[in-house]
């Protein structure tokens with residue numbers, strides 16, 4: 826089975842995913858890295874030169890390819906839930922887990938990183954709040970949810986391992 830991590834930017838999908846994969850001896854795949862490999866440009870350049878719709882098309886293509894494989898921890902990008910087709914592709918071979926954090930914590934975790942074009946605006950915290958509101962419903966596509974605000978990366982990893990051990994997916 827696969828374990829796919831979804832959630833807003835800065836909720837820890839990439840860092841938690843890496844550590845989880847190491848613990849479980851699974852392959853780690855970061856969809857953002859796969860997009861960069863597929864397209865050949867860094868994410869900010871893709872957004873600046875071809876726009877968000879084009880980025881979403883590459884994201885969908887890569888999600889379909891990776892979702893069809895097995896025994897991976899998949900860290901998605903925060904916008905993967907914008908297309909139902911992506912969620913279906915991630916669910917076909919495993920479990921999808923949502924990571925959450927408060928807007929303030931997300932802001933603190935992302936403010937020193939210029940690799941997220943959607944947050945390169947005058948008021949990133951306001952943008953975080955409005956995007957969270959826009960995406961609220963789509964993030965409800967899984968019952969497995971973890972609020973990471975007060976947790977360390979290791980504690981989040983442990984919680985995911987507990988969810989996976991108790992889930993219907995464990996035999997797969």
Ligand SMILES: Nc1ncnc2c1ncn2[C@@H]1O[C@H](COP(=O)(O)OP(=O)(O)O)[C@@H](O)[C@H]1O
Pocket residue numbers: 832833834835836837838839840841900934935973974976977978981
């Ligand atoms: N639970 C956590 N507690 C503190 N810092 C965290 C936690 N999870 C992630 N971080 C930090 O927040 C930043 C963004 O994490 P990242 O894994 O890139 O998030 P995402 O992939 O969801 O955008 C990184 O600097 C990471 O070390």
Ligand SMILES: O=C(O)C1=C[C@@H](OP(=O)(O)O)[C@@H](O)[C@H](O)C1
Pocket residue numbers: 832833834835838839857868901902903904905940941942943
């Ligand atoms: O939320 C989003 O729309 C995005 C999240 C980013 O990934 P992270 O969630 O890993 O930051 C990356 O895919 C891109 O900048 C768009």
Ligand SMILES: [Mg+2]
Pocket residue numbers: 838839840857900901902
């Ligand atoms: Mg990431």
